[in-house]
Amino acid sequence: MAAYTDLPSGCHWRGKEVTTLDETRPTLEDRAPFCAPPDPQLRSPKTRFPALACDTHAHICGPISRFRYAEERIYTPPDALVPDYVNLLKTLGCGRAVLVQPSVYGTDNTVLLAALNDIRASGVDCRGVAVIDKDVTDEELKRFDEAGIRGIRFNLVDVANPKTGLPLDEMRALCTRIAALDWHAELLIHVDDYPDFDKVFADWPVDIVIGHMGYCRLGQGPQSEGFQAMLRLAGEGRCWIKMTGPYRISPGELPYRQAGDFAHALAENVPRRLIWGTDWPHVMISKKMPNDADLCDLFADWVADHEWRQAILVKNPAKLYRFNR
Numbered sequence: 001m002a003a004y005t006d007l008p009s010g011c012h013w014r015g016k017e018v019t020t021l022d023e024t025r026p027t028l029e030d031r032a033p034f035c036a037p038p039d040p041q042l043r044s045p046k047t048r049f050p051a052l053a054c055d056t057h058a059h060i061c062g063p064i065s066r067f068r069y070a071e072e073r074i075y076t077p078p079d080a081l082v083p084d085y086v087n088l089l090k091t092l093g094c095g096r097a098v099l100v101q102p103s104v105y106g107t108d109n110t111v112l113l114a115a116l117n118d119i120r121a122s123g124v125d126c127r128g129v130a131v132i133d134k135d136v137t138d139e140e141l142k143r144f145d146e147a148g149i150r151g152i153r154f155n156l157v158d159v160a161n162p163k164t165g166l167p168l169d170e171m172r173a174l175c176t177r178i179a180a181l182d183w184h185a186e187l188l189i190h191v192d193d194y195p196d197f198d199k200v201f202a203d204w205p206v207d208i209v210i211g212h213m214g215y216c217r218l219g220q221g222p223q224s225e226g227f228q229a230m231l232r233l234a235g236e237g238r239c240w241i242k243m244t245g246p247y248r249i250s251p252g253e254l255p256y257r258q259a260g261d262f263a264h265a266l267a268e269n270v271p272r273r274l275i276w277g278t279d280w281p282h283v284m285i286s287k288k289m290p291n292d293a294d295l296c297d298l299f300a301d302w303v304a305d306h307e308w309r310q311a312i313l314v315k316n317p318a319k320l321y322r323f324n325r
Contacts, residue, residue: 057277
């Protein structure tokens, strides 16, 4: 917490200019605590990534002095800015990236859209996943598509007021609108809560993308009915699964052995429907902050086959996010 005692000049909280964390502590500490920053040490992974490897899950946050976070957020991230992220990508050997709208901005995609432009200007090809609501206009959707947005996100767990059950009617209405754009729907959801997950989304108007390998709750394993249902949906070609956030589904530290059980089950059953990402800047981690090079090497341990590793890092994301057109 000491690193965030002094806030940038001009930072406002609830309409009042503040200069120290102490002035916001009663609210932030209870409801939206500051997150630890990512490991600043940049080093290359032991396993060399192919040139067009894609990090399909990262967030740009801040600067806090310029962009207001949503009041209903459950955490406050450190500044995680484009120059730092681009340096990370180049160090890891990733030539492509996908930015995902973080929950802290709600449906205000201003930072996301600006970051997409800035990252492309750096020489890294980039796509995005936005968060929208039912009032979005067709003109806005067209503008988003031209900016590189390729999907919309439904965060159903890491929010201030998680929904009870799936808001299927609301979700289907939005997905019906984006189907013409060839977008997908990304879900942050605990699949182990839904043993009929494959049946629920069997006739969905767009492809489904699931974050954090299904985001199963601690104590669950690959035999969870919901995880198995997700595997069936992926096997039918209707679902993509992100190999991200192993520290979120494993109780221990690196190498996150419980997460490895999920990863191996995915690689053995549905490698054609897998994509990979860093989850940078790793917000809301209560354990030791991992170095991103170690996360790359962990992926290489999960997927030993070179051909499938190439598919997960390059071919699969190129198809899903339309990097080739």
